[in-house]
Amino acid sequence: MEKFTGYIFVTGCAGFIGFHLSKRLLDEGFYVLGIDNINNYYDTNLKYDRLSILAKYPNFMFIKGSIENLELMESLFDQYDIDIVVNLAAQAGVRYSLTNPHVYIQSNLVGFANILECSIKHPIKHLIYASSSSVYGNNKQMPFSVTDRVDHPVSLYGATKKANELLAYSYSQVYQLPTTGLRFFTVYGPWGRPDMAYFKFSDAILNQEPIEVYNYGDMKRDFTYIDDVIESIYRLIKKGPPDKSISYYKIYNIGNNQPVQLKDFIKVIEEQLGKKAIMKLLPLQPGDVLETYADINDLVRDINYKPITSAEEGIRKFVEWYRKYHNIT
Incomplete structure (x- = not known):
């Protein structure tokens, strides 16, 4: 060490x-x-x-x-x-x-x-x-x-x-x-970047505005x-x-080594916010890829640690922070 x-x-x-x-x-x-x-x-x-x-x-x-x-x-x-x-x-x-x-x-x-x-x-x-x-x-x-x-x-x-x-x-x-x-x-997660999809989705859902969902939600992210x-x-x-x-x-x-369908990730955000999303389904954007999925064998071997946080738990913690930061009850 x-x-x-x-x-x-x-x-x-x-x-x-x-x-x-x-x-x-x-x-x-x-x-x-x-x-x-x-x-x-x-x-x-x-x-x-x-x-x-x-x-x-x-x-x-x-x-x-x-x-x-x-x-x-x-x-x-x-x-x-x-x-x-x-x-x-x-x-x-x-x-x-x-x-x-x-x-x-x-x-x-x-x-x-x-x-x-x-x-x-x-x-x-x-x-x-x-x-x-x-x-x-x-x-x-x-x-x-x-x-x-x-x-x-x-x-x-x-x-x-x-x-x-x-x-x-x-x-x-x-x-x-x-x-x-x-x-x-x-x-x-908490204190995240507002340009990231999960942050923009939360903003829009709470304000009852449509969210832009690329490739019609048919993409996976780790x-x-x-x-x-x-x-x-x-x-x-x-x-x-x-x-x-x-x-x-x-x-x-x-990476988390567990890709999640974008549509399912949005459902988790909806559940945590207690509101349904208004979805504007769009084709795949230039520069985007269909799926990301991390092989973390080297990481686990060398530091004896594997990411463990589920999407449900992670989004719950983000929404808790988001409400507190923006004074939303």
């Missing part, structure tokens, strides 16, 4: 996963250096509300800025003793990448390259970074395995995440930088509850970097 004396640098700390991970690390007594540019991709008030919780911890240091700012990044690595980097800063969203491609290039590629460069100039113990199930594209073999070829992502977002994995691989080989990539599968994601990342941090006698590079799927 790794021992740490310096900071864990969490990029995107005001984001959904970044906030939850930072809070867990702070609760466990770690020193966390967080950075976030607080962009307006979705409501910044939600980001600041997350930050206000983290700011209460004396072992938390926050920097407002962008990882694509190389000068800033170099100054942070100069100034702080950083043991581990967990890169969760990225421009999120599959559909947004169809209309705003340059934002993805800057954040997901230029920003990640800056992190890699700083990590070799100021040697760290381990770089953990967010990838995505989007790298699998329209792979037909189920469940998706980390040994599958992922050469055909169907969105720019997925392509940038695949590029992150390739960049990490090259730096791990050339500079012996220990890297671990995490392919997240449809993460949901919905993964946020606490399961955080427990997985936390255990990987504690486990330490990949075994260098094998490789400095590792990839894991972080």
Whole structure:
């Protein structure tokens, strides 16, 4: 088990996963250096509300800025003793990448390259970074395995995440930088992103507005509850970097390993909200895939943990938070 004396640098700390991970690390007594540019991709008030919780911890240091700012990044690595980097800063969203491609290039590629460069100039113990199930594209073999070829992502977002994995691989080989990539599968839960389907569905159902259901609801997602994601990342941090006698590079799927039909997921939301959805059934959107399903054998073997939260329990917890956050009785 790794021992740490310096900071864990969490990029995107005001984001959904970044906030939850930072809070867990702070609760466990770690020193966390967080950075976030607080962009307006979705409501910044939600980001600041997350930050206000983290700011209460004396072992938390926050920097407002962008990882694509190389000068800033170099100054942070100069100034702080950083043991581990967990890169969760990225421009999120599959559909947004169809209309705003340059934002993805800057954040997901230029920003990640800056992190890699700083990590070799100021040697760290381990770089953990967010990838995505989007790298699998329209792979037909189920469940998706980390040994599958992922050469055909169907969105720019997925392509940038695949590029992150390739960049990490090259730096791990050339500079012996220990890297671990995490392919997240449809993460949901309290403090989540308002652009995600389950969040938008809840908004619309409570306001008695129609929800847009793509591919007529006939698609499956490996919905993964946020606490399961955080427990997985936390255990990987504690486990330490990949075994260098094998490789400095590792990839894991972080998924629930139980795909749920979108129509069934909507039913769970309806049950928890106590209201029926008005559904506007639409064809499959560009960049979308029909099914995601994570093979998590490597994850279970290496950290002795398997995501356990059912869709019913996860949505119940989300709705509880949603009502409290929005003061809905």
